[in-house]
């Protein structure tokens with residue numbers, strides 16, 4: 001293949017050029033792509049234009065010279081190679097071929113075309129020299145939903161190197177922000193997204209104008225895919241940023257978007273009429289090159305004949321879909337749903353879907369109906385509805401809380417209805433301290449999964465992780481692994497019992513669902529009949545149903561910071577005590593001498609000190625909170641944050657205690673898989689690079705201050721509690737549960753998962769807290785009124801949240 005110019009360039013905008021589709025193109029599309037493109041797609045990037053309006057000299061034919069390429073021409077041309085798979089609707093705008101085009105005339109042409117198309121929308125071509133008021137007037141017209149800007153309109157000598165400000169004026173952002181409109185931007189400058197000025201511009205403006213939506217055309221101009229691949233991570237977490245696929249022929253650019261933003265931010269676009277040219281764009285060095293029919297001597301190659309740019313782009317998208325293992329539901333989003341959701345184009349026919357469809361398809365449903373319907377269906381098959389009590393919607397806002405997530409990234413979740421929420425609640429019930437889908441942890445896990453994460457042999461990551469954990473805990477010698485917190489705690493109690501040859505346990509705090517723990521609530525022959533002795537330890541209402549009565553009298557609870565209560569237990573049961581099991585802190589720091597006193601009592605009676613770090617671990621300092629308090633346990637137990645969302649738990653212990661693992665049988669198949677330790681290693685490495693405890697304390701403190709400010713302003717009887725990294729609120733009012741429910745319901749309406757607790761993560765920034773507090777201002781005003789009127793439950797408009805453990809109706 002030679003790049004020697006062979007024929008004169010044919011102007012790409014002429015009907016005679018874009019209609020040159022061959023049988024080979026059609027055959028290739030049918031063979032490779034027809035089944036890939038779902039029916040009813042929406043093309044988010046298509047140009048409509050009149051040849052006269054382009055103001056260029058046309059020599060070929062008079063017919064071409066007067067041509068008007070409206071929706072009909074577009075449809076006919078797309079059908080010529082996509083057949084029935086051609087897009088049903090589109091987002092159309094003029095073709096900014098040069099700075100000389102008749103912008104006003106072309107905008108009018110597009111507007112008139114789209115006015116006749118129910119499901120389509122238009123963007124207005126705008127120049128930096130346009131008058132905002134004139135544009136404002138045009139915007140009143142039907143079906144316009146934003147702006148298309150282009151570098152050729154910049155008033156700079158080399159527009160291709162222009163800074164974005166030179167062709168995207170601030171008033172465009174202001175209008176878009178005021179009205180929730182979209183801006184389509186084709187980045188320029190040599191390195192596109194890798195240009196530091198471009199990156200800063202995109203990030204800064206998306207944050208400054210959160211109600212505007214920015215579509216970075218051509219996968220952030222990923223024609224040289226590396227530019228998008230290298231820099232897209234810097235834009236993570238922007239809630240108003242989207243990307244289209246138009247004319248990009250390299251899978252890597254799409255993969256980068258999918259990895260950093262997921263399938264809900266990628267929009268199918270064709271760049272018509274460019275998609276109908278024959279050739280493709282390739283990365284070359286630090287740039288890209290368009291191979292066209294006219295600039296390559298294709299006859300010198302017996303292997304290659306160019307096909308349509310649109311086909312090449314779809315093949316690249318298909319390749320990315322394969323690499324990222326996208327489902328049909330994901331593809332339906334990219335091709336059909338995302339753009340319609342972004343532009344507010346209705347989607348009919350979503351009713352009466354089965355469970356499978358409910359899970360698969362995420363075309364948006366405004367009120368969360370799909371998510372609620374799936375939960376109602378699940379409750380018939382899954383007793384109690386969920387696997388974790390704290391994730392039951394009934395514990396937060398019955399009938400309103402979104403039970404399921406489709407995507408979770410950073411601190412944002414998307415439910416099955418495509419609704420986005422910023423998680424200002426529990427972040428995976430404390431599991432995701434680095435944020436959801438952390439890129440470093442995800443990359444390590446994906447690599448491990450692709451290499452195979454389970455075999456007859458063991459995972460080598462176990463050994464490496466053991467070294468890291470022991471290095472973090474100078475008092476410790478050995479490690480054993482599990483996958484969940486509760487089971488790790490059960491194993492820790494077993495180890496303590498085996499190593500002491502004793503049965504009894506003193507405990508403080510919550511430690512999971514296992515028999516040894518629930519035995520606390522078993523009535524003994526002489527005392528505690530029906531008494532909820534675990535009430536003080538996080539969860540009231542834990543019935544010991546199914547726990548063998550023979551375990552009665554084996555567990556003795558004591559309250560945090562009440563050393564005298566433990567002293568009394570030791571005085572009575574000291575010689576039989578296998579372990580003292582406790583959280584080192586939950587809501588408050590230990591009083592001076594408390595933990596030291598516990599340690600001394602253990603030493604005196606020969607019981608093992610087991611510290612449960614499952615929730616607090618890694619939040620107050622790198623490692624367990626006990627490190628900060630300077631008290632060495634015999635065993636420390638981790639889960640939750642250790643795997644940052646991947647199942648992983650560990651007991652770290654001194655050799656003397658851990659030795660008992662050799663004489664009691666503790667063994668399970670899935671404790672040997674590799675994802676857990678791989679995730680833990682990646683998580684710990686990241687925690688060694690970033691000071692997570694300092695960050696989450698700052699974010700949580702700001703939230704606490706915000707809650708307090710709002711409650712003062714609106715007379716809400718509120719108190720805050722807990723460490724900054726696990727901050728909580730409560731209402732000093734008999735309607736506390738109803739007020740909590742009302743807070744949750746109103747914040748859901750504003751796009752936040754919110755409740756009486758906030759577990760900040762590394763993914764939370766100050767801006768998330770400020771956005772929450774701004775949205776919460778009117779909500780707190782209502783909470784104040786509800787508290788005064790005593791009508792919070794009525795305002796909830798449904799059932800009030802449950803507290804503690806209770807049977808689901």
Ligand SMILES: Cc1ncc(COP(=O)(O)O)c(C=O)c1O
Pocket residue numbers: 484485486487489509510511512513583612613614615616639640
């Ligand atoms: C301190 C503590 N221990 C144990 C557990 C139980 O862990 P898991 O839910 O992973 O079984 C929890 C869970 O919240 C916890 O907070």
